[in-house]
Amino acid sequence: MTDHTIPIKNPANGSIIKEIEKDTPEKIRDQIEQGHNAFKSWARMDAHHRASLLYQWSERIHEQKNEIAEVMTLESGKTINESLGEVDYARSYIDWYAEEAKRVYGRRIPANSEDKRILVSKKPVGLVAAITPWNFPAAMMTRKAAPALAAGCTFIIKPAEETPLTTIKLVQLAHDAGIPEDVIQCVNHSGKLVGDIFTESKQIRKITFTGSTPVGKTLIKNSADTMKRVSMELGGHAPLIVAKDADIDFAVNQTIASKFRNAGQTCICANRILVHENIIEEYSRKLVEQVKQLKVGNGMNEDTDVGPLINEAGFNKVAFQIDNALDNGAELLCGNKYDSDSDKNYFYIHPTVLKNVDQSMRIMQEETFGPVIPMVSFNDLDEAIDISNSTPFGLAAYFFTNDYRTATYIHDNLEFGIIGWNDGAPSAAHAPFGGMKESGIGREGGTEGIEPYLETKYLSIGNL
Ligand code: SIN
Numbered sequence: 001m002t003d004h005t006i007p008i009k010n011p012a013n014g015s016i017i018k019e020i021e022k023d024t025p026e027k028i029r030d031q032i033e034q035g036h037n038a039f040k041s042w043a044r045m046d047a048h049h050r051a052s053l054l055y056q057w058s059e060r061i062h063e064q065k066n067e068i069a070e071v072m073t074l075e076s077g078k079t080i081n082e083s084l085g086e087v088d089y090a091r092s093y094i095d096w097y098a099e100e101a102k103r104v105y106g107r108r109i110p111a112n113s114e115d116k117r118i119l120v121s122k123k124p125v126g127l128v129a130a131i132t133p134w135n136f137p138a139a140m141m142t143r144k145a146a147p148a149l150a151a152g153c154t155f156i157i158k159p160a161e162e163t164p165l166t167t168i169k170l171v172q173l174a175h176d177a178g179i180p181e182d183v184i185q186c187v188n189h190s191g192k193l194v195g196d197i198f199t200e201s202k203q204i205r206k207i208t209f210t211g212s213t214p215v216g217k218t219l220i221k222n223s224a225d226t227m228k229r230v231s232m233e234l235g236g237h238a239p240l241i242v243a244k245d246a247d248i249d250f251a252v253n254q255t256i257a258s259k260f261r262n263a264g265q266t267c268i269c270a271n272r273i274l275v276h277e278n279i280i281e282e283y284s285r286k287l288v289e290q291v292k293q294l295k296v297g298n299g300m301n302e303d304t305d306v307g308p309l310i311n312e313a314g315f316n317k318v319a320f321q322i323d324n325a326l327d328n329g330a331e332l333l334c335g336n337k338y339d340s341d342s343d344k345n346y347f348y349i350h351p352t353v354l355k356n357v358d359q360s361m362r363i364m365q366e367e368t369f370g371p372v373i374p375m376v377s378f379n380d381l382d383e384a385i386d387i388s389n390s391t392p393f394g395l396a397a398y399f400f401t402n403d404y405r406t407a408t409y410i411h412d413n414l415e416f417g418i419i420g421w422n423d424g425a426p427s428a429a430h431a432p433f434g435g436m437k438e439s440g441i442g443r444e445g446g447t448e449g450i451e452p453y454l455e456t457k458y459l460s461i462g463n464l
Contacts (some may be wrong), residue, residue: 006161006188011077011308012298014345020164022189028197031185035127035154036203038182043124043152047101050150054098056177058091061170068169070300072137075163077308078262079299090138090170092429093445094146100450101150117461122454124152125229126205129198131191131219132167133211134160134310135265141167143433143444144208144231145174145184151453153206156185158194162310191215199223206230206453210267213393213438220441231442231452233267233434235367236395239388240270240424241410243381243401244278247422251400252286254424255373258398260294260351261425263306264371265314267439268396268418268427271368274384277377284355284375288333291351291373296339306371308348315340315347318370321363322352325374331355335372359387367393381406385413394436398424417443 005019023031042050061068069083078086106121130144141157148155159167164186171186187194195215198204199222206229209219213234220230240258242251258270275283299307309315315338322336335352349370357364357374364374364387378384388397397416401407407421417435420426427433432443442452 006164008075008165009162009311009345010074011310011346012074012300014341017074018165020168020188023187025189025193025197028187028189028194029201031156031187032127032129032197032201032203034182035156035185038180039124039126039154042149042154042180042183045152047104047150047152050152051098051101053177053179054094054101054146054149057174057179058094058098060173060177061087061091061094064169064173068138068166071169072163072166073299073307075165076134076137077299077310079304079307080302082262083299086136086138089427089429090142093139093142096429096445097146097150097450100147100447103447104151104450104454115462115464117464119459119461121457121459123457125453125455126153127203128153128155128206128208128453129201129204130155130157131195131198131207131209131211132157132159134162135262135267137163137166138170140210141170143429143449144210147444147450148208148453149179149184151450153453154183156187156198156204158187158189158191158198161188161190164188195219196222199226199228202226204228208452209233216440229452231444232440233442233444234395234438234440235393236267236269236435236439237271237367237391237393238268238396238398238416239272239274239384239414240397241384241388241399242273242275242279242283243399243403243406243410244276245403245406246279246400247402248279248283248286250422252283252290254398254400254420254422255287256290256294258420258424259373260306260371263309263349264318265310265369267367270373270398270424272364272387273373273375274378274387275375276384277379280355280375280377284333284353287373288353291353292334294351296348296350306351308346309370312342312345312347314369315349318349318368318372321361321366321368321370322354322372324362325354325357328358328361330357330361330374359390365391381409385410389413389415392438395439396420396426396435
């Protein structure tokens with residue numbers, strides 16, 4: 001290992017899978033220049049042609065689905081079944097935006113005099129820089145690259161230092177599919193160095209980031225001098241409300257699907273479980289029965305349900321939240337077992353369920369990013385809604401009820417960008433994903449997801 005390389009660790013056992021070269025600052029600036037120079041011809045290419053190249057990229061990814069999933073599991077620790085699912089999920093963004101490329105419409109506005117015409121058209125913003133996280137190394141990349149390329153922007157990405165191999169592979173497949181090398185590029189170095197180079201650059205016209213709220217705020221501040229467009233998909237702290245008339249078995253099933261996805265390392269996963277006091281005994285008994293069945297281990301084993309945490313810092317945060325809750329009176333229903341080795345550098349936490357949690361505990365204040373369910377009981381719906389909204393975050397929220405009036409009331413009052421009603425898995429390429437409050441700016445996915453890559457240009461024609 002040297003100062004010039006980034007070691008990629010397998011979180012399942014701490015072994016080093018590979019070391020990759022860090023790009024020098026000069027090389028990163030050269031790549032930015034190339035991406036900027038490539039913009040004119042890519043933007044001019046007709047949208048149908050760009051769409052067909054995106055489809056070919058998607059097809060190449062499909063052909064190599066197993067290889068990509070294997071790399072993803074090795075570097076991120078997520079289970080192989082989740083990685084296979086993520087490859088499909090990643091492709092769904094490319095397929096969706098291949099279609100949207102052909103639907104970037106302008107409009108004609110009726111003028112206020114006979115000799116005038118007013119036309120509005122949409123133009124790509126220019127070179128886009130993306131910084132992506134380790135928890136979804138494929139989907140978070142395509143969710144940004146696909147709309148950018150579809151809109152006619154060129155694209156440069158800095159993947160997370162923990163998981164660059166999936167991104168490097170996807171960029172290679174884009175080139176194999178015929179997307180020019182300067183149109184989509186990857187750079188590798190520390191987040192701070194690349195973030196500074198990206199934000200200082202006048203040639204980069206937009207920054208899109210998925211990651212923590214503090215880093216997002218720094219990127220926004222540093223983008224101000226060059227007035228870059230920003231899209232930010234930041235932290236979450238999702239509540240999951242189980243109302244007294246919910247289908248309890250279904251709610252348990254969906255709680256598990258949401259909470260333990262990627263070992264709980266998901267921005268939108270359920271983080272605070274609020275259950276009506278009339279049903280909390282039945283709900284928690286059924287939940288614990290199922291949580292105890294979950295198999296913890298190396299994600300490469302097909303029967304693993306919950307893989308390792310990404311690193312020691314992630315592990316320490318989760319372990320601290322569990323200890324803090326127990327020290328302050330929470331009841332442990334299952335879990336709180338660790339299989340970790342700081343010397344060998346691997347960290348597993350067994351799925352943990354805590355009851356009698358209250359608002360004073362750290363687990364109720366901060367995003368957990370780990371396989372822990374803290375449960376709180378409530379009596380009155382407004383109390384559950386107040387607790388849900390009592391956070392600076394507003395990314396995702398879930399509620400379970402079979403009463404449409406209760407559902408309408410909860411939906412109307414929750415301050416979150418993504419809401420699942422009887423649904424623990426709302427993510428989809430065709431729907432707008434993003435948060436309110438300190439969870440971010442902008443939306444990714446759906447028809448909304450291409451807008452942040454477009455400028456509005458207005459032409460007024462006179463003297464006709
Ligand atoms: C995330 O962790 O924010 C991504 C999850 C998703 O797209 O469902």
